[in-house]
Amino acid sequence: MVDTHSMNVISLTLDDPHAEALAQFCKRSFxxxxxxxxxxxxxxxxxxxxxxxxxxxxxxxGFAPR
Structure with missing residues (x-):
């Protein structure tokens, strides 16, 4: 089976508080x-x-909430 999905590189610049908040959101998103x-x-x-x-x-x- 051939994967027809292309991969994308997305860059994002965040300050520490926003990166930490986003990491918490990702941790809690099910x-x-x-x-x-x-x-x-x-x-x-x-x-x-x-x-x-x-x-x-x-x-x-470096943003990995427990």
Whole structure:
């Protein structure tokens, strides 16, 4: 199976308080919480996957809430 999705690099500059707040948001964002913002179950799962990637990037930058 060939992956037809392209990958994107997105840069973001945040001060520490905003980066920490975003990391907390990512930590607390679960499938049940994003479903209300999505048009389908597939989209909700994609949102959670994207939030997971964002959380990982924030952790690599030193913002990893416990």
């Amino acid at each position: 499938l049940d919480r994003v479903r209300i913002f999505s048009a389908s179950e597939t989209e909700a799962r994609q949102m959670v996957d994207a939030i997971h990637e964002l959380r990982h990037a924030l952790a690599e930058a």
